[in-house]
Amino acid sequence: QQKLLLAQLHQAQKMESLGALAGGVAHDMNNVLGAILGLASAHIKDQPPGSKVQKAFGTIIKAAERGGNMLKGLLSFARQSSAEERDLDLNTILREEVRLLERTTLSKVRLSMDLDPGLWLVRADAGALTHAFMNLCVNAVDAMPENGTLTLRTRNRDRDWVEVQVEDTGTGMPPEVLARALDPFFTTKEVGKGTGLGLSIVYSTVKAQKGKLELESEPGRGTCVTMHFPAIQGASAPIEASGAYETMPWLGSLNVLLVDDDELIRSSMQGMLEALDHQTTLATSGEEALAKVEAGLRPDVIILDMNMPGLGGAGTLPRLRALLPKVPVLLSTGRADQAAQNLIKNHPFVTLLSKPFGLDELQAHLDPFIG
Ligand code: ADP
Ligand code: MG
Numbered sequence: 001q002q003k004l005l006l007a008q009l010h011q012a013q014k015m016e017s018l019g020a021l022a023g024g025v026a027h028d029m030n031n032v033l034g035a036i037l038g039l040a041s042a043h044i045k046d047q048p049p050g051s052k053v054q055k056a057f058g059t060i061i062k063a064a065e066r067g068g069n070m071l072k073g074l075l076s077f078a079r080q081s082s083a084e085e086r087d088l089d090l091n092t093i094l095r096e097e098v099r100l101l102e103r104t105t106l107s108k109v110r111l112s113m114d115l116d117p118g119l120w121l122v123r124a125d126a127g128a129l130t131h132a133f134m135n136l137c138v139n140a141v142d143a144m145p146e147n148g149t150l151t152l153r154t155r156n157r158d159r160d161w162v163e164v165q166v167e168d169t170g171t172g173m174p175p176e177v178l179a180r181a182l183d184p185f186f187t188t189k190e191v192g193k194g195t196g197l198g199l200s201i202v203y204s205t206v207k208a209q210k211g212k213l214e215l216e217s218e219p220g221r222g223t224c225v226t227m228h229f230p231a232i233q234g235a236s237a238p239i240e241a242s243g244a245y246e247t248m249p250w251l252g253s254l255n256v257l258l259v260d261d262d263e264l265i266r267s268s269m270q271g272m273l274e275a276l277d278h279q280t281t282l283a284t285s286g287e288e289a290l291a292k293v294e295a296g297l298r299p300d301v302i303i304l305d306m307n308m309p310g311l312g313g314a315g316t317l318p319r320l321r322a323l324l325p326k327v328p329v330l331l332s333t334g335r336a337d338q339a340a341q342n343l344i345k346n347h348p349f350v351t352l353l354s355k356p357f358g359l360d361e362l363q364a365h366l367d368p369f370i371g
Contacts, residue, residue, distance in 0.1 A: 005139035015364050022074045022184075023335070029336030035062040038268030040253055041359035042275040061358060068356045073197050075335055084341070086122050087232060090164055091115045094152050097133050105141050106150070109168075114153040120231035122162050132205040135198035136166040136225050142189070143170025143223060162231045167224040173217040180207055181215060202227075241279045252370050254278045257299035259289040259316070260332070261308040263265065269303065272359050276366065285309070286316030293323050301369050303353065306333035317343055317350070328369050 040060040047054035098111065140150045153165040173181060179184045182203050187196035196201050199215075206213045217223040256278050260266050266282050273280045281297060283289035287310055289302070300319060306313035313331060320329065330353040335342050343351045353365055 007076035026071045026074045027334050029067070030355040031265055032328070033064045033067050033071070035264035035268040037061060037068070037356045037358045038265075038272045040064065042268070042271040045275060045359075049194075064356065065358070070195065071334070071356075073195060073201065083122055084125055084127065086126060087121045088126055088129070089119060089121055090129070090154055090162060091117075091119050093126060093129055094133060094154065094164070097130060097137065098152070101134070101137055105138060109141055109144050109147060110149045112149055112151040114151060116154045116156060118156065119154050120156050120162050120233070122209070122229040122230055124229060125205075128205045128208070132202040133164070133166065135202050139198055140166060140168035140170060140223070142193075142259060143168050143172070143188055148222070156231065157228065160231050160233070161228045164227045165224055167222065169222040172219040172221050174219050177213060179218050254300040254366060254370060255281070255298070255329070256366070257281045257283065257292070257297065257302045259283045259286060259290060259303065259308075260305040261285055262305070265305070269362075272362050273361060276363055278366065286313070286319075289316060290319055290323070293320065298324075299327060301366060302327055302329045304329050304331055305345075306331055314343055317347055320346055330365055 015244050018234055040057045044054060044057035044061065051322040056181075094113070094115065098106065098113070137150065137152075144150070146168040151167040152167070153163075153167065155163045155165075157163045170194060177188060182199050183195040183196070187194035202225070203213055206229075207268065209229055211230065212228040214226045215223065216226070258266060258269055258273070258280050260269070261284055263280075266284070270280045270282065281292065283292060285308055289304070290311075293299075302324075304316060304320070308316075311319070313333070317329065317331070326349060328349045328351070330345070331340060331343060331350055332353040332355055334355040336352055336354060340352065344352060351365065353362075357365075
């Protein structure tokens with residue numbers, strides 16, 4: 001019987017400096033991608049279906065969306081996206097996960113669910129945990145190209161820990177891969193398949209929840225990832241996920257006040273708003289927007305960038321609210337961090353518009369305000 005290989009995890013510092021770097025890069029990249037996505041999705045509609053230009057715009061949109069997804073991964077790795085802590089039943093999270101993966105990824109493998117029915121709750125961010133478990137399931141399935149079994153297991157441990165295991169019977173990892181598996185950007189997968197961020201996201205998520213992570217792997221036999229989370233003493237009760245966004249049919253045109261310091265974003269968003277038949281007034285700062293409203297401008301909707309010099313989104317919003325108590329505000333930002341969450345919580349009629357977004361997403365956010 002071969003000995004199990006264990007990964008030792010002492011890389012908090014490496015992760016932190018990379019995290020800060022990733023967060024900064026992601027913010028600027030969001031604006032660049034937003035401009036590309038915005039203009040391409042605004043103009044694709046004018047092209048004859050099947051034409052070269054229409055196809056090219058389609059490819060540009062897909063590429064920008066792929067970039068946007070990578071940024072989301074980077075941001076959650078950097079832990080700069082929102083953390084909403086709630087009391088969670090990890091069994092529920094795993095069951096929802098399986099439902100999400102079932103029709104696509106999981107069809108190739110046998111799935112075994114071994115969930116402790118009396119599992120204690122943990123206080124954690126459901127989105128981050130879902131993302132982390134998802135990364136582990138994807139890795140497990142990737143490691144079983146022929147067939148195999150994926151086991152998801154939960155247990156109560158030692159009075160105050162909840163244990164989650166994701167185990168596969170796949171290829172396993174040789175020691176040199178196991179030693180680097182948690183490193184950001186380390187991947188053995190071909191270009192386009194792996195980003196090397198999966199396990200580093202898992203690591204930073206578990207660390208952020210004050211949990212523990214252990215990797216065990218044996219080449220040719222499989223891999224088991226064990227996570228321990230601090231339990232909340234008490235009963236187990238599932239928590240409901242938040243409801244879906246509902247959109248309404250197109251009814252007319254809006255006067256939109258668009259506040260963003262980035263020229264690229266202003267011109268691409270204006271293009272999108274025109275494509276949706278809305279009128280746009282531009283402001284390059286919160287100060288300029290306030291001056292326009294004080295001078296009598298009455299927009300139907302305000303799109304307000306969060307990160308701007310001067311007052312910025314956070315400084316502008318309360319002043320705008322004082323002048324226009326009921327006008328809906330879309331707070332546009334690449335990172336839904338705590339500052340953004342607080343603004344939304346503390347002001348009525350404010351919703352989040354996550355950068356980068358395309359035409360359809362913008363329309364979905366604006367349609368509820370028409371008519
Ligand atoms: P990616 O999946 O994008 O390559 P990860 O950080 O998720 O990035 O994983 C890093 C590497 O660790 C993978 O490329 C793979 O070599 C190895 N690995 C991770 N999980 C498993 C697993 N369950 N079985 C075998 N190898 C794995
Ligand atoms: Mg992965």
